[in-house]
Amino acid sequence: MANLRIEHLNKRYGATTVLNDVNLDIEDGEFVVLVGPSGCGKSTLLRMIAGLDGASGGDIQIAGKLVNTLAPAERGIAMVFQSYALYPHMNVRKNMTFGLKFTGVPPAERDRRVAEAARMLRLDELLERYPRDLSGGQRQRVAIGRAIVREPAVFLFDEPLSNLDAALRVSTRVEIANLHRMLKSTIVYVTHDQVEAMTLADRIVVMNKGCIEQVGRPLDLYYAPANLFVAGFIGSPAMNFFEAKVGSVEGGCARISGPGFRSFDLPATSLKVGDSLTVGVRPEHLGRGEDGPFAVEGVVELVERLGEASFAYVRRADDRLFVAEVRGRQTPTPGERATLIAAARDVHVFDAAGLRVTTQNDA
Amino acid sequence: MPESVSNITAQMPRAKLAGLLLFFLGPAVAIYTLFSIYPLVATMALSTYTSDPSGARYFVGLANFETLLGDALWSKPFWNAFGNNLIFFAVHMCVQNPIGIALAGLLSLPGLRLKGFYRTVMFLPTMLSVVIVGFSWNLILSPLWGVASGALKAVGLGSLFAPWLGLESSALVTLSLISVWQFVGIPMMLIYAALLNIPEELIDAARVDGLGHFRIFFHIKLPLVLPTISLVSVLTFVANFNAFDLIYSVKGALAGPNFATDILGTFFYRTFFGNQLQLGNPTMGSAVATVMFFIILLGLCLYLFLVQRRVRRYAF
Numbered sequence A: 001m002a003n004l005r006i007e008h009l010n011k012r013y014g015a016t017t018v019l020n021d022v023n024l025d026i027e028d029g030e031f032v033v034l035v036g037p038s039g040c041g042k043s044t045l046l047r048m049i050a051g052l053d054g055a056s057g058g059d060i061q062i063a064g065k066l067v068n069t070l071a072p073a074e075r076g077i078a079m080v081f082q083s084y085a086l087y088p089h090m091n092v093r094k095n096m097t098f099g100l101k102f103t104g105v106p107p108a109e110r111d112r113r114v115a116e117a118a119r120m121l122r123l124d125e126l127l128e129r130y131p132r133d134l135s136g137g138q139r140q141r142v143a144i145g146r147a148i149v150r151e152p153a154v155f156l157f158d159e160p161l162s163n164l165d166a167a168l169r170v171s172t173r174v175e176i177a178n179l180h181r182m183l184k185s186t187i188v189y190v191t192h193d194q195v196e197a198m199t200l201a202d203r204i205v206v207m208n209k210g211c212i213e214q215v216g217r218p219l220d221l222y223y224a225p226a227n228l229f230v231a232g233f234i235g236s237p238a239m240n241f242f243e244a245k246v247g248s249v250e251g252g253c254a255r256i257s258g259p260g261f262r263s264f265d266l267p268a269t270s271l272k273v274g275d276s277l278t279v280g281v282r283p284e285h286l287g288r289g290e291d292g293p294f295a296v297e298g299v300v301e302l303v304e305r306l307g308e309a310s311f312a313y314v315r316r317a318d319d320r321l322f323v324a325e326v327r328g329r330q331t332p333t334p335g336e337r338a339t340l341i342a343a344a345r346d347v348h349v350f351d352a353a354g355l356r357v358t359t360q361n362d363a
Numbered sequence B: 001m002p003e004s005v006s007n008i009t010a011q012m013p014r015a016k017l018a019g020l021l022l023f024f025l026g027p028a029v030a031i032y033t034l035f036s037i038y039p040l041v042a043t044m045a046l047s048t049y050t051s052d053p054s055g056a057r058y059f060v061g062l063a064n065f066e067t068l069l070g071d072a073l074w075s076k077p078f079w080n081a082f083g084n085n086l087i088f089f090a091v092h093m094c095v096q097n098p099i100g101i102a103l104a105g106l107l108s109l110p111g112l113r114l115k116g117f118y119r120t121v122m123f124l125p126t127m128l129s130v131v132i133v134g135f136s137w138n139l140i141l142s143p144l145w146g147v148a149s150g151a152l153k154a155v156g157l158g159s160l161f162a163p164w165l166g167l168e169s170s171a172l173v174t175l176s177l178i179s180v181w182q183f184v185g186i187p188m189m190l191i192y193a194a195l196l197n198i199p200e201e202l203i204d205a206a207r208v209d210g211l212g213h214f215r216i217f218f219h220i221k222l223p224l225v226l227p228t229i230s231l232v233s234v235l236t237f238v239a240n241f242n243a244f245d246l247i248y249s250v251k252g253a254l255a256g257p258n259f260a261t262d263i264l265g266t267f268f269y270r271t272f273f274g275n276q277l278q279l280g281n282p283t284m285g286s287a288v289a290t291v292m293f294f295i296i297l298l299g300l301c302l303y304l305f306l307v308q309r310r311v312r313r314y315a316f
């Protein structure tokens, strides 16, 4: 159990910069999830924490100790790989004890740890089997077991569930959450899957092109994305964006207008007349109505019915599409004219640089 | 759904099916029969005959084999050649394959520069003609004008030099080592290819588990390429018991000194084609060839039943 601190971490391969000045503080016992588009450097960051890749610059501290030059096994970490990476020529028990043998753990202690991990992960019956005789989910549990017996200060997971089918992914996700509750250890977890990120994380780190875009609790990221990238990345389907301009500013209120939506007043003091903005509203926050703080009109072009909700693709007056999630049994029909409204607090405004404009609605 | 092949063939008229089979399998079967099966069978058949000075041949059953293994005139050189062949094989197993494995392990180290260069250089001798290799080493090791004695002198080890190829005690091992030098690239390449197949994440997992490069090699990589190593061993076995060219090009058909480097290949050559005062004896030569065939067959069977069935291949 330990905290993890990353300072000014850089990684370059020749001329390409893969990680650019990454700073991150992870508390003891925290479950941190790294998300971001493919190739943004999540695995690279994780491998650098593990010590599998060296840094081009910056520091990594685990439990207050600088580990830059330490080998992976000396850092007090354990890693679970996407492909499980079980040793194919060893049975489950040997897979779990193999590493312990080389770090000087006495046999009795090894057996105790394996027994405990096996009990926790329901592996008792599988201990004598070989990886080839296990299902994907069982292999995943063995891989986690191999990490647990190391009793690491920090667990590192690199997309551990991406090779499992949908149902197994959900149940293993719950298991990992339970495990974290039991072990109370620090976890850094990489995933593509937003649902995994939202459900597991104490805090989510959103990365893009080697930089950290935002760090925050799942709901903070959802309700108050710090910039356009995070706003578009978190949430599915993605947030709708509308181009806008500041028309006038009066008494702490800015008049926002743009093609495709009705002009509205925004209680923000930082705006000046003529500023270009982007207005963002999530599909699930748009509902049918006549008039509201934010209203947008258009013709329904396509409807996807999922059962619990339907997604309506609506073409605005300026010929752009946006998506609205409509709940209830009455689904919109294509060709229908619709007015969709959103509450003031669900309207996100970003400035020309893509940064969130804070408003009185946020309070 | 597309029809399965077995369904299609079942519905076909017999004549058409036969024609198809002939069309697709015929050429390969014909070539294989002509160049492999027929010579083998013909050799075995010939080994049951004997010929008199007039050239007429008589069927004698297994008499040639009795002579070969029972008559001291034949059996002594035969067992000498067989024993030498075993030594030849043992040197390859103990030197060539471990070095090949070690080189492959070094080549597969992450972060090694000039990999392609080393690989090519170490594979180069394999592509040379055996005759050239034999001739070159003959010159290198020559006590009269070879560079070996000079090179040893230059580093102060001149006293170690001996005419290795000429001494009964060292000629065979020296020749084996020349062959090792030439062919070490083959196990290296095969095992290197197998090592490349091991997923990167598995090695990473071992590093997280606290193993250094050396231990990773011994505990992870080596067990996983065991199938390839056993394949390399059996290839070595077959190649060694069929060897002939290196000995012939360095020592000639007499495989001197005093038959110290005689192996089954050269023994067969002298028997079949004759050499100096010895007359060629095709029927006896066929008997030697047949025995060689059965020795290799026996070795392969032992390998298949004792080794192959125990070695596990791993899918990653």
Ligand SMILES: Nc1ncnc2c1ncn2[C@@H]1O[C@H](COP(=O)(O)OP(=O)(O)OP(=O)(O)O)[C@@H](O)[C@H]1O
Binding pocket: A013, A016, A018, A036, A037, A038, A039, A040, A041, A042, A043, A044, A045, A192
């Ligand atoms: N050895 C290397 N040489 C050059 N570039 C590399 C090397 N390894 C990784 N990269 C680059 O680093 C970037 C980050 O890779 P990384 O594997 O960390 O992405 P990721 O966020 O884990 O993506 P994914 O979600 O697809 O797993 C990629 O653009 C990749 O091309």
Ligand SMILES: [Mg+2]
Binding pocket: A042, A043, A044
């Ligand atoms: Mg990755």
